[in-house]
Amino acid sequence: MLRITLEQWRMFKSVVEYGGFNQASEGVNKSQSSIHNAVGKIEDTLGVKLFKVVGRKTEITKAGEMMLRRANYLLDEAAKVEAVGQTLGEGIEAQLRVAVDEVFPQRILYEVLDSISSQYPLLNIEIMESVLAGANELLESGEADIAVSPIELGDSFSEELCQLEMMAVACPSHPLHQLDRELELQDLRSFRQIVVRDSAVSHEKDEGWLGANQRWTVSHMRTSIDMITKGLGFAWLPVSSIDQELVNGSLIPLKLKQGRIRNVQLHLVFKDGDRLGPAARSFIGELRHKTLSLPTSESV
Incomplete structure (x- = not known):
């Protein structure tokens, strides 16, 4: 039988967090006497002194610091036990x-994942990065519950999620910038284009301008960005993925008369909304909300 309750450990922790008994009383909305009694109960039971008075300040002792570390762990574990019970009860x-297309901004994705993980701490999340038809293929095969894709899926729910701007760019030393005039698409044919391969296996698609006489095809957007900043080619890249490179000048927009910016519509896709659980619905809600803050070429 435990002789010290979780509530008493919480009162001890509150004194440390708020810097004293009076402050803790106001912070946790408990009477000062109840907090003193809780801390006193711990000290009497364990035979240790948790606090000492130095001048007008209440300071934690060395023994108190050790007990605080253990108490924090105990309270965290208790919170997890409650979360498990809530998860089981709510189904x-x-x-x-x-499955998320690689053009989708990582910053937005990470913020959504962090929020969902905080709401559902026991949820295991698997992110599958894809290109073009790859996200829909994962959804159709049952490997993904939700897809963020540039391609609609006819027999599923498809909602326009956001529109991304793709900008034609190259590094400052690229020969296209040395022409020092407005460019035609024809000017690009003599230079290497970096493209990202469709990750779908059964329904592979080609998208975007593919008129260059020489192309390097890579599997990931980040590889494409790295190659272009090193002067190995040009490409249309998502503005939201290269905002820092545009600001620091490691990538510069090509001076195209037409087609410098291409818009890509991303779709939120899933099979059956009624079968999605609370965490999936929360993920969708956060995703819709966060995409409202996406940058454009005018904001970088």
Whole structure:
């Protein structure tokens, strides 16, 4: 039988966090006497002194610091036990699988994932990065619950999520910038274009301008960005993925008369909304909200 309750450990922790008994009383809305009694109960039971008075300040002792570390762990574990019970009671799914096209801004994705993980701490999340038709293929095969894709899926729910700007860019030393005039698409044919391969296996698609006489095809957007900043070619890249490179000048927009900016519509796709659990629905809601703040070429 435990002789010290979780509530007493919480009162001890509150004194440390708020810097004293009076402050803790106001912070946790408890009487000062109840906090003193809780701390006193711990000290009497364990035979240790948790605090000492130095001048007008209440300071934690060395023994108190050690007990605080243990108490923090105990309280964290208790919170996890409660979360497990809530998860089981509400029927929250154990896993969420999301296929996301690589043009989707990573910053937005990470913010959404962090928020969902905080709401559902026991949820296992699997992110599958894809290109073009790859996200829909994962959804159709049952490997993903939700897809963020530039391609609509006819027999599923498809909602326009956001529109991304793709900008034609090259590094400052690229020969296209040395022409020092407005460019035609014809000017690009003599220079290497970096393109990202469709990750779908059965329904591979080609998208975008593919008129260059020489192309290097890579599997990931980040590889494409790295190659272009090193002067190995040009490409249309998502503005939201190269905002820092545009600001620091490592990538410069090509002076195209037409087609410098191309818009890509991303879709939120899933099979059956009624089968999605609370965590999946929360993920969709956060995704819709966060995409409202996406940058454009005018804001970088």
